[in-house]
Amino acid sequence: MTINETEKCGYELLKSGEVVGIFPEARIEESRVIFKLSHGVNLEVSEKRARETFSPERAELCGLIASDGTICKYVRTHEVSFKNVDCELIDGFCRLADEVYDIKPHLYSTSHVTKEGEKREYYRAVIYSKKVAYDLWMFGVKGPGYYEFHPPIEHLDEEGIKAYLRGFFSGDGNVSLCKDGQHEFRVYSSFREGLEEIREMFEMLGFHPHEVREEDKEITPEGIRKRFYFTIPEEDHLKFIEEIGTRKAEFKRKFELIKSINGRRED
Amino acid sequence: MYAATVWGWGERFEDVGRNCKKHVDKRWKENIKECKIEIMASERNDGVCYWLTVYLSSPRDVEKIAEDLFYTALFKGDTKVDFVNTYLFDSMVSNKVVCRKSIDEVRNEFDMFIKEVAKRFRSDSKIEPIAKVKKVEFNVDVCLICELESTVANKVVIDAIHWDFELLSNFVKSLIDDLIEKELASRVLGYGLRTGSTDSLEIVDIGQRKEMVFVRLERRNKPFDKNVDS
Numbered sequence: 156m157t158i159n160e161t162e163k164c165g166y167e168l169l170k171s172g173e174v175v176g177i178f179p180e181a182r183i184e185e186s187r188v189i190f191k192l193s194h195g196v197n198l199e200v201s202e203k204r205a206r207e208t209f210s211p212e213r214a215e216l217c218g219l220i221a222s223d224g225t226i227c228k229y230v231r232t233h234e235v236s237f238k239n240v241d242c243e244l245i246d247g248f249c250r251l252a253d254e255v256y257d258i259k260p261h262l263y264s265t266s267h268v269t270k271e272g273e274k275r276e277y278y279r280a281v282i283y284s285k286k287v288a289y290d291l292w293m294f295g296v297k298g299p300g301y302y303e304f305h306p307p308i309e310h311l312d313e314e315g316i317k318a319y320l321r322g323f324f325s326g327d328g329n330v331s332l333c334k335d336g337q338h339e340f341r342v343y344s345s346f347r348e349g350l351e352e353i354r355e356m357f358e359m360l361g362f363h364p365h366e367v368r369e370e371d372k373e374i375t376p377e378g379i380r381k382r383f384y385f386t387i388p389e390e391d392h393l394k395f396i397e398e399i400g401t402r403k404a405e406f407k408r409k410f411e412l413i414k415s416i417n418g419r420r421e422d
Numbered sequence: 423m424y425a426a427t428v429w430g431w432g433e434r435f436e437d438v439g440r441n442c443k444k445h446v447d448k449r450w451k452e453n454i455k456e457c458k459i460e461i462m463a464s465e466r467n468d469g470v471c472y473w474l475t476v477y478l479s480s481p482r483d484v485e486k487i488a489e490d491l492f493y494t495a496l497f498k499g500d501t502k503v504d505f506v507n508t509y510l511f512d513s514m515v516s517n518k519v520v521c522r523k524s525i526d527e528v529r530n531e532f533d534m535f536i537k538e539v540a541k542r543f544r545s546d547s548k549i550e551p552i553a554k555v556k557k558v559e560f561n562v563d564v565c566l567i568c569e570l571e572s573t574v575a576n577k578v579v580i581d582a583i584h585w586d587f588e589l590l591s592n593f594v595k596s597l598i599d600d601l602i603e604k605e606l607a608s609r610v611l612g613y614g615l616r617t618g619s620t621d622s623l624e625i626v627d628i629g630q631r632k633e634m635v636f637v638r639l640e641r642r643n644k645p646f647d648k649n650v651d652s
Binding site for chain 1 (some may be wrong): 469
């Protein structure tokens, strides 16, 4: 394949001398060319292949939806929603939705006031759009079962993988930080297959995640549902903070503390 | 026993009570002696996985109680409620859940368990050389159980899992306060601890500090088969 820059319409993509595509924008990198399509989908052309890849914004949005989001079809509407207690995360979801789909989600909150007068809120950002729902379903981002998700690995480059993991971890991740400085990073899901795929993505980036485990049967109450998780070893925590990061305010605070703990360790 | 998941994350919050009532009303026959409503949730800031369970002898107040239980969990820190499950039994199963120890007794039990773990793993080839120069701390998930008396139900039970006992007991204490505030429970009857055996534990992570070493242990895993439904 070859690429021609034209004065009139931007860039032409040619295969055996025939024009197969015209694109107004292109980003030329060392080993590939990225053409912008729509809704955060790009066309990546390299010597080896051409494939559709997700922009980091779209990838992160997909990660958020795979964790705390839902795609539902109701009688009259289609809803893509995201629920969380963290305002920054909800705000992040809205900005990503706006950037990818040019849609501003509707915001709702459910609140509760304790006897002490403390207000606790749960936020919900909703996109009412059949077009968005089908666009995400088409790539298996979430569903058809409530908990089913598959990371769209074949559409993610390295930046996309990082962005997807940032989104997923901001929802279904956990950073435990105890007062004696111990820290643990866990990733949860009720859907084991999807979680195994998430784990593989960490491996692709050079992390050393532990194997996926079922919650300890010897200590959990007997029940009809299971939950799965894997942990990221401590040796990878700084790499995680630098390369993946989070949009969640509480995790950002903990990341700063972990960096200072590790800084002290090196002194 | 009839058991079903009547609500899962992604469904509307306001459907919880209605779904529970619908399932319980449909299945409640003469032979049913007790039903159990179970909220399975995880608090993501501290990483505590927990279950709130209420036992009832009548289907009458299921909707209201399920809703109150659900919202108690939902507003606890950064909680995600994974599932709401209902179970119906032809016998009184709540009698079998008895936890009557004090929190101090349970704390001692936890300390004993950690000592047992340390005894078993101190001589491990990865730990022995470090243990000679640094203090070693072993971390294993445990489950703290709390049995609560209730005026609206036969019993309310909390099961919560984490490896830091102080964090866990503070978390359970704050859940107890919320349950009492919502009038789902009236007082604590006692506590219990589930530790599992040390036989199947394995070392998964070693965190080094200047003067300390943290050793994380987990139970040995079964290999994952994609063809078996998770």
